[in-house]
Amino acid sequence: SDLAMxxxxxxxxxxxADAAKLMNELSPNTPLTDATTYYGVLVTPNNCGSLVPTAVKVTINLSNAELDLTQLKYYPNPVDSELNISYIEEIKKVEVFTITGQRVFGNDYQGNEVKVDLSRLSAGTYLVKIETAKASQFVKIVKK
Structure with a gap:
């Protein structure tokens, strides 16, 4: 994970102690560790500045955020054979589950607009899980 600065x-x-002396600076590529406190010092170009370190405790949240539903489009619903899905970020994976949670289909994708062939599915209600690199979302569809 990265700290956005x-x-x-x-x-x-x-x-x-290292922060107060400006010694042993961490590389910008240092991976963050959960539950670790890091110390930041604001330094001006001539290496002076506030030598009062600011402590920042990192907590890494591994839960997957949901997609922005205002930007997610999926149609037609009900669907005959092909479901079109579009989103502002690249869609990485689409999975289809029965209403009882059984996975019946899954495929990897690369694109903001994908077409999912559902012609093999029986008529009924399904949950479709749409995943990007940052988030995922379940949507309900009806297969004719």
């Missing part, structure tokens, strides 16, 4: 002049350290 709007201030480019912050240097990061693993200890308050």
């Amino acid at each position: 709007n201030e480019p002049n912050v240097k990061w350290f693993l200890s308050a």
Whole structure:
């Protein structure tokens, strides 16, 4: 995971002592560790600045966020054979489940617009899981 920073002049350290002395700066590519406290110091171009470190405790949330439903389009519903899905981010995977949770279909995709062949499915109600790199969402469809 990455810390999103709007201030480019912050240097990061693993200890308050290192931060106060500007020693052992962490590489920008250092992977973050859950439940670890990092210390940031705002440094000006001539390496002076506030040497009072700011502590930031990292908590990594592994839950998958939901898609923005205002940007998700899926049609037709009810569907005869082909379901069209579009989203503002690249769609990575689509899975289809029965209403009781049994997985009946899944495929990987690469694109903001995908066509899913549902012609093999029996008529009924299904849950479709749409996944991007950042989030996922279940939607209910009816197969004619």
